[in-house]
Amino acid sequence: SQQGEEDPQALSIQEGENATMNCSYKTSINNLQWYRQNSGRGLVHLILIRSNEREKHSGRLRVTLDTSKKSSSLLITASRAADTASYFCATDLFGNEKLTFGTGTRLTIIP
Amino acid sequence: AAGVIQSPRHLIKEKRETATLKCYPIPRHDTVYWYQQGPGQDPQFLISFYEKMQSDKGSIPDRFSAQQFSDYHSELNMSSLELGDSALYFCASSQRTTYNEQFFGPGTRLTVL
Numbered sequence A: 001s002q003q004g005e006e007d008p009q010a011l012s013i014q015e016g017e018n019a020t021m022n023c024s025y026k027t028s029i030n031n032l033q034w035y036r037q038n039s040g041r042g043l044v045h046l047i048l049i050r051s052n053e054r055e056k057h058s059g060r061l062r063v064t065l066d067t068s069k070k071s072s073s074l075l076i077t078a079s080r081a082a083d084t085a086s087y088f089c090a091t092d093l094f095g096n097e098k099l100t101f102g103t104g105t106r107l108t109i110i111p
Numbered sequence B: 001a002a003g004v005i006q007s008p009r010h011l012i013k014e015k016r017e018t019a020t021l022k023c024y025p026i027p028r029h030d031t032v033y034w035y036q037q038g039p040g041q042d043p044q045f046l047i048s049f050y051e052k053m054q055s056d057k058g059s060i061p062d063r064f065s066a067q068q069f070s071d072y073h074s075e076l077n078m079s080s081l082e083l084g085d086s087a088l089y090f091c092a093s094s095q096r097t098t099y100n101e102q103f104f105g106p107g108t109r110l111t112v113l
Helices: none
Strands: A006-007 A010-014 A019-025 A031-037 A043-049 A054-057 A062-065 A073-077 A085-093 A096-103 A107-110 B006-007 B010-013 B020-024 B031-037 B043-050 B051-059 B064-068 B074-078 B087-094 B109-113
Touching: A006 A085, A010 A019, A019 A085, A019 A107, A031 A062, A031 A073, A043 A054, A043 A062, A043 A073, A062 B051, A073 A085, A096 B020, A096 B031, A096 B043, A096 B051, A107 B020, A107 B109, B006 B087, B010 B020, B020 B109, B031 B074, B043 B074
Parallel strands: A010 A107, B010 B109
Antiparallel strands: A006 A019, A019 A073, A031 A043, A031 A085, A054 A062, A062 A073, A085 A096, A085 A107, B006 B020, B020 B074, B031 B043, B031 B087, B043 B051, B064 B074, B087 B109
8 A cells, every 4th residue: 555554464362352453654644544344344434533633532442643653553452253354544635535545454353 | 323325235247348336425425435445455545526526536447437416426437347347346425524534335346257
């Protein structure tokens, strides 16, 4: 992807553990969004963080944004089997709303 | 809450045929986006419309065209289909006043044989 890289590419953890995924991007952004995708299905919007925000929470999700390092992280606490999916970050630029996606992290939660 | 609706959900076509994908955005959303996701790939932006006017264009082949109608639904028309067009096609919608929060439909899986 031109803009985002995610790491790790794949992550397997035990149910109940926390999962952290990272996203790096190359240019200054306006917003960064995280999406979840179950295999071959639709993209579910998880959270949006603006470039002037540093941290955001939604339920078991915590997103941080470090614009100086051009990176974001998604933390899922107390993971569940239903969290098994691919997670993508997506960025947009000032004055340009199209999303550029990262390469995705494939998360597997082991029951 | 209402979500983005896409139809059909699955489509099988032969090479060189045409296909039309439809998207119905969330009510009161004024912007529609189309993305293509190949197998094992991340979604790639194709084209977008704001208030029925094309607002941006990405890596969309000349064989593809799209429009947004007066009721805000959008259609992606694909002609002279090639094997490489097999992919998931997503439509997303947003409301410009809400920081570009884009909500995606379930996608149309196009298979070209």
